[in-house]
Every structure is written in C-alpha cells, then in structure tokens.
Amino acid sequence: MTEALRSRVVSKRPDPEPCRDQDLGKFEVTVRDGAARLGKLFTRHGVLETPMLLPVINPNIRTIEPRVMWEKYRVNGLITNSYVTWKHDKLREPALENGIHSLLDFPGVIVTDSGTFQSYVYGDVEVGVEEIVDFQKKIGVDIGTMLDVFGRPDMSREELEHAVEETANRALISLNAAGEETLLNGPVQGGLHDDLRAQAGALMGEVSGEHRGFAVHPIGGIVPLMEKQRYLELFRILLSARSTIPPNRPIHMFGCGHPILFPMCIALGVDLFDSAAYALFARDDRLLTPNGTVKLGDLTEWPHSSSALFQYTPNEVREMERDERSTLLAHHNLEVTQAELARCREAVRNGTIWQLAEQRSHANARLREAFEWVLEQLQETEEGPVAESALRTIASTNPVRGSAEQFSDDIDSRPHLLHLNALLAMRWRRPGSWWDGSNDNAERVVILSGAAPPWRDTALGSAISALAEEPRSIVLISTPVGLIPFSLEDVSPWCHIECPEDIWNMILDEDEIDAWLEDLGVVDLPLDIHVCQPDPEEEAGGENRAKIRDWIDQCTIVDKLSLFCGVSPSYSCDFTKNMTVRRSRTDRMVNINFEGMHCLSPRLQDGALSLTLAGAEKLHQLNPNSPPRFDEGDTSTGLDHPGVPRVLLMDDAIPFVEKGRNVIHGFVLGADSHLIVGQPCLVVSAKGELVAHGVANATADDMAFFDKGIAVKVRDGALK
Ligand code: GUN
Numbered sequence: 001m002t003e004a005l006r007s008r009v010v011s012k013r014p015d016p017e018p019c020r021d022q023d024l025g026k027f028e029v030t031v032r033d034g035a036a037r038l039g040k041l042f043t044r045h046g047v048l049e050t051p052m053l054l055p056v057i058n059p060n061i062r063t064i065e066p067r068v069m070w071e072k073y074r075v076n077g078l079i080t081n082s083y084v085t086w087k088h089d090k091l092r093e094p095a096l097e098n099g100i101h102s103l104l105d106f107p108g109v110i111v112t113d114s115g116t117f118q119s120y121v122y123g124d125v126e127v128g129v130e131e132i133v134d135f136q137k138k139i140g141v142d143i144g145t146m147l148d149v150f151g152r153p154d155m156s157r158e159e160l161e162h163a164v165e166e167t168a169n170r171a172l173i174s175l176n177a178a179g180e181e182t183l184l185n186g187p188v189q190g191g192l193h194d195d196l197r198a199q200a201g202a203l204m205g206e207v208s209g210e211h212r213g214f215a216v217h218p219i220g221g222i223v224p225l226m227e228k229q230r231y232l233e234l235f236r237i238l239l240s241a242r243s244t245i246p247p248n249r250p251i252h253m254f255g256c257g258h259p260i261l262f263p264m265c266i267a268l269g270v271d272l273f274d275s276a277a278y279a280l281f282a283r284d285d286r287l288l289t290p291n292g293t294v295k296l297g298d299l300t301e302w303p304h305s306s307s308a309l310f311q312y313t314p315n316e317v318r319e320m321e322r323d324e325r326s327t328l329l330a331h332h333n334l335e336v337t338q339a340e341l342a343r344c345r346e347a348v349r350n351g352t353i354w355q356l357a358e359q360r361s362h363a364n365a366r367l368r369e370a371f372e373w374v375l376e377q378l379q380e381t382e383e384g385p386v387a388e389s390a391l392r393t394i395a396s397t398n399p400v401r402g403s404a405e406q407f408s409d410d411i412d413s414r415p416h417l418l419h420l421n422a423l424l425a426m427r428w429r430r431p432g433s434w435w436d437g438s439n440d441n442a443e444r445v446v447i448l449s450g451a452a453p454p455w456r457d458t459a460l461g462s463a464i465s466a467l468a469e470e471p472r473s474i475v476l477i478s479t480p481v482g483l484i485p486f487s488l489e490d491v492s493p494w495c496h497i498e499c500p501e502d503i504w505n506m507i508l509d510e511d512e513i514d515a516w517l518e519d520l521g522v523v524d525l526p527l528d529i530h531v532c533q534p535d536p537e538e539e540a541g542g543e544n545r546a547k548i549r550d551w552i553d554q555c556t557i558v559d560k561l562s563l564f565c566g567v568s569p570s571y572s573c574d575f576t577k578n579m580t581v582r583r584s585r586t587d588r589m590v591n592i593n594f595e596g597m598h599c600l601s602p603r604l605q606d607g608a609l610s611l612t613l614a615g616a617e618k619l620h621q622l623n624p625n626s627p628p629r630f631d632e633g634d635t636s637t638g639l640d641h642p643g644v645p646r647v648l649l650m651d652d653a654i655p656f657v658e659k660g661r662n663v664i665h666g667f668v669l670g671a672d673s674h675l676i677v678g679q680p681c682l683v684v685s686a687k688g689e690l691v692a693h694g695v696a697n698a699t700a701d702d703m704a705f706f707d708k709g710i711a712v713k714v715r716d717g718a719l720k
Pocket residue numbers: 113114115116117145146148150151187219220221222223254255
C-alpha cells in the first residue's frame with residue numbers, strides 16, 4: 001500500500017463486542033421481504049449484518065490490508081484459507097501461537113475455507129477431514145468450513161451423488177471436531193440436479209453435532225458456472241437448495257462476489273457472499289461496477305466513480321506502476337462492492353429489492369435470461385424443489401407496499417403483486433347484498449377506466465352513478481396491472497404505481513379483461529365499460545348518494561378483512577352492517593366502529609387493515625381455538641377463508657405478551673400456515689384464549705425454526 005493510501009485510513013474504529021454466550025451462532029432476521037432478508041449472525045468477534053460480502057484474503061498476498069478493510073470500508077468479516085495457512089510454516093506457526101486474528105491483524109469475524117477448492121483446482125489436498133477442522137478451531141476462526149467434496153457441474157450424476165453423500169458423511173465428525181466455540185459452514189453440493197441440491201440441503205440442515213448444527217450453509221460447486229456467466233443455472237441451484245435448507249440458517253454463495261449478481265441473489269434469499277474478485281480483477285486492470293466489468297484500457301472517463309479513483313483520470317492510473325495501480329483498483333473494486341451491498345440492504349428495508357433486481361437484469365444478456373427464467377418459475381404450477389421455493393417466495397412476501405411502485409414491463413411478475421393478485425382471486429367475493437337492501441344476484445359488471453388514482457377523487461362519482469343507475473352492479477377499476485374492485489381503491493401498490501399518464505388511459509384488450517373477470521369469478525355477467533369523465537362527484541347518486549357511499553365503505557371493510565385477514569365475507573357482512581366511520585379531512589376512512597367500539601382502521605400507508613384490541617377480540621370469537629402445533633406437520637385447512645391467522649404462544653411468555661411485549665422466536669409453539677408477513681395476526685394461548693394481537697414479522701415456517709428475533713410485533717396485549 002502506498003503512503004498516500006495508508007494516510008487515508010481515518011480514525012480508529014473500535015473493536016467489535018463479542019456476542020453473549022447464548023447467542024453464539026444464532027441468526028436473527030430483522031427485516032424480510034419475500035426471500036430477501038436483513039439479518040444478524042452472532043459471533044465472538046461481533047455481529048455480521050447480512051447480506052454482506054466476505055472479501056477473500058490471500059494470507060500470502062494482502063492486496064488490501066485486513067485492518068484497512070476494517071477501518072476504512074467497515075468490512076465486518078472476511079474469509080481466508082485455512083488449508084493455505086496450514087500448509088505454509090511461516091503462516092501456520094504464528095496462527096497456532098497467536099491466533100488467526102493476530103496473524104491477519106483483523107478484529108472482526110474471520111471465516112476460513114477448508115481446502116476443498118484447492119482440491120478442485122489441484123486434484124487433491126493432503127489434509128484430513130477432522131484435522132482441518134481441528135486446525136481451524138486451534139487458530140481461533142469464528143466460522144470454519146468442513147472439508148466438503150466439490151461437485152463440478154460437468155460431473156456425472158453418480159459422481160455428484162457421491163459428492164453429496166460423502167460430504168454428508170463427513171458432517172458429524174466435522175461438527176464434533178469444531179467443538180463449542182467454532183461455528184461451521186455446511187456446504188451444499190449437488191451440481192445441476194435440483195433433487196440432489198434439495199437432498200443435500202436437507203442432509204446438511206438436519207445434522208446436529210454435540211454442540212450445534214451448521215451455522216451457515218454455503219452453496220458449493222458454483223464457481224465454474226460464474227466464470228462462464230451461467231446465471232440461469234446459478235439461480236436454479238439456489239432455488240432448489242433453498243427449498244430444504246432450514247430457514248434460520250444464513251445462505252452463502254461460495255465464490256460469488258460480482259456486484260451485478262447481488263440484487264437478484266439477495267432477492268432470492270442469499271445472505272452471504274465471498275469473493276476475491278476485487279483483487280483478482282484489479283490485478284488484471286479491470287474495474288467492477290454494479291452493471292458489469294470494464295477494462296481500464298478502454299476508458300477515457302470513469303463510468304462508475306469511487307473515492308479511490310475520483311482524484312485520477314484513467315490515463316493517470318494507466319501510467320502508474322503495476323503494484324500501485326492494482327492496489328488502487330482493488331480499493332475501487334472493494335468500495336463499489338460495499339456500496340452496492342448497502343444499496344441492496346436499503347432496498348430490502350424499503351421494499352424495493354425486486355425492483356432493483358429487475359433494473360440490474362437489463363445490464364447483461366445472460367443475467368436477463370436468468371431473470372426471465374426466475375419470473376417463469378414464479379408463475380409455474382409444477383412441483384419440485386424450484387417450484388416449492390418460488391411459491392414460498394411469493395407467499396412470504398407482504399402483498400402491500402408503503403412506497404411508490406415503478407411501472408415496467410415486468411411489473412406483473414413482482415412477488416408482492418403476484419401474492420396480492422392471488423389473494424384477490426382466491427378470497428374476494430362478489431357482494432351478496434346491495435345498497436338498496438336487495439339480496440339478489442349481481443346484474444352487471446361496470447369497469448371504470450381512464451382514471452388515475454386517487455380513485456376516491458377521480459372515479460367515486462362514476463362509481464356512485466353506476467350504482468345509482470343499477471344497484472346490483474359490481475364496480476371495478478382498470479389499473480395498469482389489471483382490474484380491481486372499487487372497494488379496494490386505496491390499496492397500494494395498485495393505487496401507487498408511478499407511470500406515464502397514457503398508461504392510466506389505456507384500455508385493456510378483450511382477452512385481458514376476460515382473464516381478469518374469470519379470476520374475480522364474475523365472467524358470467526353482462527359488462528359495461530365506462531370511461532371516467534372529470535368527476536361529477538358531488539351530484540352523483542342524487543338523494544341516494546350517502547346510502548351508496550356507506551355501502552361502498554362497508555364493501556371496503558368486508559373485502560379487506562377477506563383479503564388480508566382471511567375472514568369469510570359472509571361473517572364480516574354481518575358484523576359490518578351497522579358499522580360507523582370516522583373520516584379524515586382528506587375524506588379517507590380513519591376509524592371503523594362496530595357497535596360503537598373502534599375495531600379497525602385502514603392503514604393509510606398501504607391500504608391494508610390494522611386491528612384494535614376490540615377488533616381482535618371480535619375476530620377471535622369467530623375462531624376461538626388454538627392453531628396447530630408445529631409438530632403436527634402440515635395442517636393447512638385448504639379453506640379460502642380460514643380466519644385471522646393465529647400464533648400459539650408458550651405459557652411462559654404469556655405474562656409478557658399479554659402486557660404488550662413482542663412475541664419472540666423460540667416462544668412460539670405453532671402458527672397457522674396462512675400467516676402473512678406484515679399483516680394482522682392473533683396471539684393465543686394453548687387454551688385458545690386471546691393473549692395479544694399484532695403484525696406478523698415472520699412466516700409460520702420461520703416461526704418453527706428461528707430462536708432469536710421478533711416473531712410478532714405486538715400492538716396490544718389482551719391483559720384484562
Ligand atoms: N469455494 C468455492 N466453492 C467451494 C466449494 O464448493 N466448497 C468449499 N469448501 N469452498 C469453495
């Protein structure tokens with residue numbers, strides 16, 4: 001490193017705090033958006049906040065000093081090779097004597113690999129299965145790696161079966177050799193075979209050593225695919241392996257570290273990356289950018305700048321000495337890598353990781369091909385590990401959003417919209433009674449088109465006029481992503497799509513309309529298409545206006561309870577009959593009262609519902625039992641309206657949760673499988689009593705596995 005670069009290492013960053021004994025090796029998810037998650041992995045050298053990249057340190061060539069990574073780039077963990085350390089006396093002796101943290105001068109988390117990759121490159125390694133884990137333990141690594149058998153994509157099925165089996169056979173001895181303090185990676189092999197990857201995920205996931213199971217599951221054998229940009233197969237492997245890896249274990253993509261892959265990998269559930277690309281590419285005069293790699297030789301200006309490069313022109317860098325140049329480019333590459341990961345984490349936080357993946361997919365033809373393949377899998381109904389993961393991705397995504405949705409050609413395939421549309425198709429029902437008091441069948445469908453949201457301003461008059469003219473009308477709105485009932489006009493993303501004006505004015509073609517009407521179950525009715533004019537809201541409906549509006553309000557509550565809480569419309573029609581409403585100054589429903597009690601509020605940010613304690617008690621009375629326990633296996637009822645999802649709480653936690661404390665993972669005995677992240681749920685005791693209500697922060701699957709973090713964000717405890 002040059003003196004100039006060394007001097008830019010600013011103030012000293014304090015060493016990390018070791019985790020508490022009881023947290024060692026645990027993984028907590030703090031934010032989840034479908035498969036994507038923000039997590040914390042607890043170690044003796046601090047907490048790894050995921051998704052993150054472990055830069056590869058070659059202990060013989062330290063292109064960027066680990067200390068500089070810690071201080072300057074806030075790299076909290078790195079990966080180095082225990083086999084290389086073991087093999088070279090000049091590394092082995094000091095590592096054994098003073099520990100790996102001292103050898104590398106790095107205070108954060110040190111992960112080591114085992115020599116498997118060397119056996120792939122050179123044919124074999126001389127170290128034993130137990131010996132290499134024991135060495136990693138002795139030099140004090142935080143997360144070691146067992147000696148797995150590398151499964152190359154071009155191997156025969158028999159060879160790959162052997163790689164999976166032999167790796168699994170070595171798992172228990174390795175876990176026991178790691179002892180109590182060293183966490184271990186349990187790699188998942190299986191080549192290009194979906195079933196082998198799923199089998200490997202299950203085998204490695206279920207092994208339990210004397211102290212614990214594997215802390216992390218890297219997906220192995222993928223480097224040859226990345227070298228050839230075979231991204232479709234890469235995502236296929238990820239989806240099949242993920243179908244069986246326990247959800248409370250972080251997933252690591254072994255050897256994957258090009259920023260172009262981060263958004264898609266993270267959207268599909270990757271938590272950790274590692275790569276030497278920052279240094280290897282730099283040595284080759286190549287620069288990483290979030291959209292691909294560029295060659296220094298081709299540049300007049302920087303297509304993607306960084307603080308490392310900003311003060312130089314490409315020409316000045318070309319003229320530097322080779323070592324100085326590659327160190328500088330390595331700094332740039334690491335900075336870009338860290339910045340892109342920060343961007344991805346922020347996107348997970350604000351619900352836009354899928355949109356980011358979609359944008360990045362346009363950067364490279366092979367990535368686009370892979371992305372389109374993933375979209376196909378999300379719509380696929382076949383069985384198998386890939387389909388299973390795709391389905392879980394959709395079901396674990398909160399269907400509503402608090403922020404604007406950018407329009408694109410792929411918008412319909414975003415997991416939250418697929419989830420929302422699936423809920424609409426499954427749970428929405430045509431009204432059974434109408435504003436004029438009649439209970440007969442619907443007479444017609446009216447589609448309001450040509451209006452942009454907020455529809456309560458631009459289309460309410462048209463909706464009221466249509467209902468005044470024919471009370472038994474089902475009023476739908478045409479949106480750029482399909483037809484929705486007018487009652488759901490303020491549900492985001494439907495009402496929050498950012499697109500040019502002419503997209504709102506676009507009229508769906510006949511086939512599209514038929515497909516939507518079919519999904520909504522109203523294809524049998526006569527159809528009127530009404531192009532909204534500037535809205536005659538005040539006069540619409542004449543003397544019946546107030547009555548029609550009240551009826552629309554009631555439909556809104558019935559439909560939202562149905563979609564987001566799984567409550568049968570026939571029940572909610574009953575108890576919403578005499579509901580009263582308090583409105584905001586902008587004319588939105590704020591409080592919904594049943595029998596004078598405030599029970600519900602539409603959430604202003606996304607149009608879904610929040611319950612009050614009175615509302616939770618009312619809904620609990622519809623289904624006053626406890627949900628199935630996890631050990632009862634799959635107990636989903638298969639009903640379209642199974643009722644508000646419930647979480648079964650351990651007795652020990654009741655005194656805390658009934659006072660309003662959050663439900664913590666590890667205290668949950670069971671949960672309804674239709675629990676939706678971000679939507680209301682009830683917390684009940686084994687006797688079926690209501691303990692609290694809140695918002696699910698995890699899926700039922702997660703709750704069965706995790707033992708750290710928040711399972712339900714409680715709104716109110718039910719303590720009498
Ligand atoms: N590094 C890159 N791929 C692999 C793999 O499959 N196994 C191990 N242990 N290390 C790797």
